[in-house]
Amino acid sequence: MQSQGSLSVSDESIARMLCDDSHVEQAVRLIMSKYGEQLYWHIRRMVVAHDDAEDCLQETMINVYKYRSTYSNEFPLSSWLYKIATNESLKLLKNRAGFTLSVDDLGDSLKESVREEASPNADETLILLQEAIALLPAKQKMVFNLRYYDDKSYEEIHQIVGDSVNTLKTNYHYAVQKIKDYILEHQL
Amino acid sequence: MKEFDLEKLSREMPYKMPEHFLDDMTERVVSQIGKQRKQRKERKFIAMFAGAASAAAVALLLLHPFGSARLDIPDYESISQCTSVDDLFQTMSADELNIYSMMSNYYGN
Numbered sequence: 001m002q003s004q005g006s007l008s009v010s011d012e013s014i015a016r017m018l019c020d021d022s023h024v025e026q027a028v029r030l031i032m033s034k035y036g037e038q039l040y041w042h043i044r045r046m047v048v049a050h051d052d053a054e055d056c057l058q059e060t061m062i063n064v065y066k067y068r069s070t071y072s073n074e075f076p077l078s079s080w081l082y083k084i085a086t087n088e089s090l091k092l093l094k095n096r097a098g099f100t101l102s103v104d105d106l107g108d109s110l111k112e113s114v115r116e117e118a119s120p121n122a123d124e125t126l127i128l129l130q131e132a133i134a135l136l137p138a139k140q141k142m143v144f145n146l147r148y149y150d151d152k153s154y155e156e157i158h159q160i161v162g163d164s165v166n167t168l169k170t171n172y173h174y175a176v177q178k179i180k181d182y183i184l185e186h187q188l
Numbered sequence: 189m190k191e192f193d194l195e196k197l198s199r200e201m202p203y204k205m206p207e208h209f210l211d212d213m214t215e216r217v218v219s220q221i222g223k224q225r226k227q228r229k230e231r232k233f234i235a236m237f238a239g240a241a242s243a244a245a246v247a248l249l250l251l252h253p254f255g256s257a258r259l260d261i262p263d264y265e266s267i268s269q270c271t272s273v274d275d276l277f278q279t280m281s282a283d284e285l286n287i288y289s290m291m292s293n294y295y296g297n
Contacts, residue, residue: 025222028218029214032214033214040205040210058216058220061213062221066224118203122203126201129194129197130202176194179194183192187192
């Protein structure tokens with residue numbers, strides 16, 4: 001849902017507007033128009049349910065406004081936005097896990113949500129793929145999603161997730177293997 | 189052994205995003221940010237007002253002539269230096285003259 005207008009505005013200009021009090025609302029509109037859809041799907045792949053993705057996206061954008069002064073143009077604006085969205089998704093999952101569980105223990109309940117949330121006419125292999133992703137540990141899930149769906153380079157993923165490129169490559173490799181195994185095991 | 193090529197799989201999601209969701213979300217976020225900005229301005233104004241009021245109170249305490257000069261009454265020395273009652277009246281302010289006039293009327297001069 002990227003509008004032609006927002007695409008023509010550079011990230012540098014958006015970042016400048018974001019730090020200028022008289023243009024902050026315009027900057028938020030441009031971010032939503034240029035990156036809203038990507039951020040929504042990035043969050044949704046992590047939290048699965050639409051309602052949770054909605055809360056996370058709203059919180060992400062409020063944090064973009066709140067912490068706009070911390071943005072450094074050393075990094076691409078999109079990496080900074082993805083980082084906030086990733087943190088919000090993890091925060092929601094941590095809240096759900098509570099004190100006794102870790103985020104990685106939520107795999108089964110996320111997997112159940114995949115089927116509940118899937119469209120009635122959705123392709124079975126795509127559902128299986130999402131189930132397999134839901135079962136991955138959070139770090140592997142983040143790396144896999146950013147690489148596979150958002151086509152991010154390892155350097156960009158490093159800016160978002162923070163781990164070294166080698167660690168990210170290892171995480172991606174394990175994620176791919178687990179996903180393939182799951183699909184092969186469950187495919188009719 | 190069976191092989192599965194992930195790269196050949198569609199990147200499509202099995203979920204749907206509700207129609208107009210992003211537009212509605214944009215409006216909601218902008219409205220919330222507007223509220224936060226308004227609250228921040230109000231807090232800033234209150235802080236400025238409180239600061240100005242405190243500064244004014246401190247200035248009043250420091251600059252107001254409390255103590256012996258509080259009533260602005262000429263001391264005995266300055267009165268004794270006056271050569272006549274007319275001179276004394278000339279040293280009095282309009283308020284003091286009013287008070288003098290009121291007291292004169294009350295005590296019948």
